[in-house]
Amino acid sequence: xxxxxxxxxxxxxxxxxxxxxxxxxxxxxxxxxxxxxxxxxxxxxxxxxxxxxxxxxxxxxxxxxxxxxxxxxxxxxxxxxxxxxxxxxxxxxxxxxxxxxxxxxxxxxxxxxxxxxxxxxxxxxxxxxxxxxxxxxxxxxxxxxxxxxxxxxxxxxxxxxxxxxxxxxxxxxxxxxxxxxxxxxxxxxxxxxxxxxxxxxxxxxxxxxxxxxxxxxxxxxxxxxxxxxxxxxxxxxxxxxxxxxxxxxxxxxxxxxxxxxxxxxxxxxxxxxxxxxxxxxxxxxxxxxxxxxxxxxxxxxxxxxxxxxxxxxxxxxxxxxxxxxxxxxxxxxxxxxxxxxxxxxxxxxxxxxxxxxxxxxxxxxxxx
Numbered sequence: 299x300x301x302x303x304x305x306x307x308x309x310x311x312x313x314x315x316x317x318x319x320x321x322x323x324x325x326x327x328x329x330x331x332x333x334x335x336x337x338x339x340x341x342x343x344x345x346x347x348x349x350x351x352x353x354x355x356x357x358x359x360x361x362x363x364x365x366x367x368x369x370x371x372x373x374x375x376x377x378x379x380x381x382x383x384x385x386x387x388x389x390x391x392x393x394x395x396x397x398x399x400x401x402x403x404x405x406x407x408x409x410x411x412x413x414x415x416x417x418x419x420x421x422x423x424x425x426x427x428x429x430x431x432x433x434x435x436x437x438x439x440x441x442x443x444x445x446x447x448x449x450x451x452x453x454x455x456x457x458x459x460x461x462x463x464x465x466x467x468x469x470x471x472x473x474x475x476x477x478x479x480x481x482x483x484x485x486x487x488x489x490x491x492x493x494x495x496x497x498x499x500x501x502x503x504x505x506x507x508x509x510x511x512x513x514x515x516x517x518x519x520x521x522x523x524x525x526x527x528x529x530x531x532x533x534x535x536x537x538x539x540x541x542x543x544x545x546x547x548x549x550x551x552x553x554x555x556x557x558x559x560x561x562x563x564x565x566x567x568x569x570x571x572x573x574x575x576x577x578x579x580x581x582x583x584x585x586x587x588x589x590x591x592x593x594x595x596x597x598x599x600x601x602x603x604x605x606x607x608x609x610x611x612x613x614x615x616x617x618x619x620x621x622x623x624x625x626x627x628x629x630x631x632x633x634x635x636x637x638x639x640x641x642x643x644x645x646x647x648x649x650x651x652x653x654x655x656x657x658x659x660x661x662x663x664x665x666x
Contacts, residue, residue: 317413317446317447318413318415318447319416319574320416320417320418320419320446320447320449321417321448321449321450322421322438322449322481323418323419323420323421323451324434324450325453325454325488326454326471328455329423329453329454329455330488330555331420331453332362332363332420333362333555334451334488335361335363335418336361336362336363337555337556337561338561338565339363339418341561341565345580346580347416349415350366350367350411351363351364351365351417351420352366352368352369352408352417352419353368353369353420354419355390355420355421355423356369356373356374356375356378356390356393357375357386357389357422358370359374361420365420366415367411369397369404372397373393373396373397374393375393378393387426390424390427391426391431394433394434401437401440405440416574417446421434422434428475429474435478435480438450442481447572447573447574448481449482449568449571450475450479450481450482450484451568452475452483452484452485453488454468454486454488454550455488456488456490456493456552457489457493459487459506460493460496461522462515462522463523463535465506466512466519466538466542469512469542469548470538473541473545476547476548482572484564484567484568484571485548486550487507487553488553488555490503490552490560490603491554491557494607494608500518503552503603503608504604507549507551507552507600508549508550512540513539516532516536519535551564552600554603554607557606560603563599
């Protein structure tokens with residue numbers, strides 16, 4: 299679900315050592331790109347996949363991960379704005395043009411990371427860069443010509459599905475990005491764990507993730523913006539909905555970064571899109587997915603996520619708090635004192651290891 303393959307691109311299975319693989323993480327500002335990159339880096343490291351994150355945002359000087367390569371070592375938004383008298387948006391686009399013109403030096407630094415590294419590119423958030431500006435697309439195509447197996451991961455804040463008009467807008471944005479970049483493309487509704495804070499949805503989560511019949515939204519749009527929906531505006535919204543449905547390309551995966559099963563589900567879709575197969579360094583190889591799905595095939599499905607994060611979030615949160623408190627009390631009695639933060643982390647690792655059949659947990663333990 300949610301995977302778009304441009305014409306002429308076929309999914310094949312390649313050995314992980316044959317060529318490098320990369321996620322190109324895009325999305326509007328505030329969609330959680332840096333948080334996603336940090337979470338995916340930790341997750342992939344846990345299962346033994348050698349991963350490097352590359353910061354492509356010249357304005358991002360406070361990443362919550364340690365980038366293996368940072369564009370700010372080559373060019374910064376502050377320098378561009380000062381030298382050329384541009385504002386923030388124009389400065390970022392100009393920085394991408396500069397990177398395109400001097401790509402060989404930056405590419406050499408990428409090659410120095412090694413062909414066995416799994417790469418994650420944290421891209422700028424200006425939507426112009428992935429809807430109509432040429433530089434980001436040109437950079438991606440240069441990587442593809444060097445036999446990098448690429449997939450675009452387009453993050454959209456799930457908040458936008460709470461408003462019919464905003465939902466239509468992000469659908470159009472996602473469609474335009476898919477057509478502009480012309481690469482394997484996965485749209486993701488991020489921050490799904492926060493969705494219950496925004497009130498009740500008009501439809502279940504699967505309506506929005508599967509992009510079902512958008513005609514059902516038209517009365518809701520009229521209700522939401524009655525003063526704007528006279529005449530041509532009503533027709534415009536209907537035409538946009540028809541356009542999106544006629545293309546039939548846009549679907550969404552859903553993600554809660556803190557939910558292990560949600561991460562496993564998304565990574566399985568990403569790996570299918572790139573043709574990634576497990577390498578010898580990965581802990582357990584495809585046994586990870588077998589262990590993760592042994593209980594009734596659960597991979598964080600839409601229905602499961604709806605129940606966990608939307609319909610009964612408070613109950614699940616309370617249950618997890620009680621279970622954690624009980625574990626802490628038992629361990630406090632065993633140690634005869636309060637646990638240190640390091641010991642609490644060790645306990646979390648051991649609990650996860652038990653849940654996943656001893657596969658993933660060892661990856662985290664090796665990093666302690």
